[in-house]
Amino acid sequence: MGFDDYASYRDFEAFVAAAEQRLRRALVASYGPAIGRDATVDALSWAWEHWDRLQGMDYPVGYLYRVGQTASARYLSIGSSEAYPVATSQSPSDGEPELVRALGRLSVQQRSAVVLVHGCAMSQREAADVLGISVSTVREHLERGMGRLRGELEVSHGH
């Protein structure tokens, strides 16, 4: 390993330490824990394979989220027709199947915004950075997602 290679090696280690949690949270929020984690691995693998290119980006996590989306589409097409598999065998979700199902009925943008902001305590601005969209778009997804979620959960509670 040459000096340059070693430097890249260390830089990538530091990048993963800084970015992995946000990226994983975003992809898990979007696609559930099983596919979300695999997509995170793929996105970071892609990051390593294209490290020079990634270093030139202003905000690489938002870009890698898109890479993870692409990877998730591959998993979805292979293993499931559902956009948001409720894989209870892998994700018991602590007795929250009703909530998981309700989340699964949201659009992926609404679900991501809801889980990142209300689940991971990200600010709307942080969520926008990770998802690579504007704050106003996050807010819109959040309002619509929460409105639909509350409606569905209240309805199901009422029955």
Next chain:
Amino acid sequence: MDTEVEQRIARLAQHWDTSTRPVAADEARSRPSAIGALDIHSVVAPVRPVPQAIPARRWIWMAAAASIVALVVAVAAIVREPSNGSISSAPAESTVPTTAAPDETAVTTPVVEERPTTVSDVMAQATTRLSALQSFRATATVRTTQRSIDDATAVVAPESTTVNDITLMADGSLWMHGDLSLWGSYDASTGMSRGAFLAADGTTQYQEIVGWTDNSTPLLIALGYDPVMRFDAVQDTVVEVVDRQLGRPAWRLTASFAYGTPEDTTAFSQVETYTIDQESGLIVEYGRTSINNGIEDVTEAKISDLQVDVDLPAEFPGAFPDGAVVDRSGNPDGFALLTPETASQRFGGELLLPAQGDAEQRIVLSSSDGVWGDQAIPVTNFQVTVQLRTGFVTKSVVVSKAVLQLGTPISDPGAVVVDGALCRSQDGVTCTDTPDSAITSGALAGRPSTQEGRIVTATSGPVRYVIMAQTADDALATANSFS
């Protein structure tokens, strides 16, 4: 105050967070990416603003956005090539006016004649303008509509247009009146939002919400977008020079992306357009068209009659009539404007703060109940937000920690309480930290920290610091200035 649904989401996310094993760098390096040799752009597929052959795999529904793309292509002056991220110049625009129309504005800042070639250029120039801006007043018009792209006559949601006059100060205080309210306000010094609204039955209703740390809710309701640019998250952006907006030069940024396949019910595309007034640096027009699940959402928002460096009206923040029935809500503990000394006292333990310099400083403390770790330990989350503001340009530091609630046992063997707050520990005594540090001077020097773009994250024991600025250099300089 969190609702039950939000608390359930928080618990679920906490479970997911701890049940999905973190991905180590070694694991990422050892596994070939599932994306393989494909160019990510051909898969993630931004809506390319250049006239080139569209790959066969590009999706059918993208044709629905063709008119938008065509518009972008027609006016694009400078195009970011998606294949390598570089910027190439297109033939220059004809003429860029260099003087403002006197009847439209009181802005006196001279217009810069050089043309921006990148988003960073635009951002740098707009930031300079915004840092000199103290306030503005304008008429905000927001139009929204929703329709089915398969049936142009099928309106999902009827068109809605609102017009409001808004006065916005650099510190976030705002006053508005118009279609949405008889009057409405957000007071940045108290965290309180007030309003008077005309009900359908003709009666006037009053509302007061406390505990808001910023104006984002009323601002986005009134304006439909944030008028201060933050474009670091925008990919594949086209920069163009627009002849006139508000009667004077403007920049227009068009950002677009899409993903999914026709079979994918979550397929999504979006085009956002930001028009930035060159003299004030404000976004004076914002448009968004998104297509999701066959539904097209369109938002068009703009401000007109722009006046800068104005005062709030005398009636701010608004008063309720004697005897009025006021709908009061919000979290009384959600907002407290503090001095550095009182912030330190109320945060408890060590609280390091950045150098203030010439900026105006605003320190807000908020707290909320939550859960921590795999075992969902009940905690109170304390957060101090420090804003360093120059005009409308703000850099921020968010300091947070999770304090174990009284009488709660620590059920997580990997957790430890240090200085009253929870953190992960390998030795059962101290917080586990990473050895690397991006910060070289000041009180955070040598503390575990990393930088990613314009965000620097550091930890000091159980306390987490997140430093954000307009540029990466400024973020690091701020991180190096703590005492």
